[in-house]
């Protein structure tokens with residue numbers, strides 16, 4: 535990053551690395567601690583934030599506060615792309631794996647899941663922070679999967695219809711609830 539291009543930041547990156555994106559970890563940008571954002575961003579603001587399978591590790595109250603933090607550290611017109619497990623995906627094995635508290639083993643990556651979102655709650659949390667929300671992939675209350683065309687080059691989400699290896703051959707093996715949350719630009 536030379537400071538001249540767009541500032542695109544991955545929150546809670548884990549092992550994720552995408553060209554053109556700055557990976558950050560909780561120690562640098564903690565969704566539950568605005569101070570870390572002030573220290574890391576200074577006067578800068580992000581053009582885009584990418585947050586794949588992180589919000590489910592927060593309580594609903596923490597998620598609402600995290601959405602507000604993301605809003606404040608985006609430039610007007612910038613966007614947050616969020617992906618979380620989908621409470622409406624009708625696969626019992628999936629739901630067991632992503633459930634609050636995880637499936638059992640304390641070292642399981644889902645052991646600290648605090649919430650499983652459906653599209654209505656995620657939309658409400660993001661809109662409540664001031665974002666304009668567009669759902670990219672989600673299951674409705676009847677379990678039907680919906681998706682609209684979106685470009686992974688604008689913010690790749692691995693656990694998505696096109697990128698996840700479990701969705702090969704037309705079979706839907708693993709989905710996410712994926713939303714774009716845009717900070718309105720002044721008119």
Ligand SMILES: C[S@@+](CC[C@H](N)C(=O)[O-])C[C@H]1O[C@@H](n2cnc3c(N)ncnc32)[C@H](O)[C@@H]1O
Nearest residue numbers: 546547548550560563564565566586587588591
């Ligand atoms: C399941 S991993 C997902 C990692 C990566 N985003 C991916 O999709 O492979 C969950 C990540 O959320 C991060 N995380 C949990 N709570 C966080 C917080 N309050 N602020 C920032 N990151 C957090 C963890 O450190 C971990 O890297």
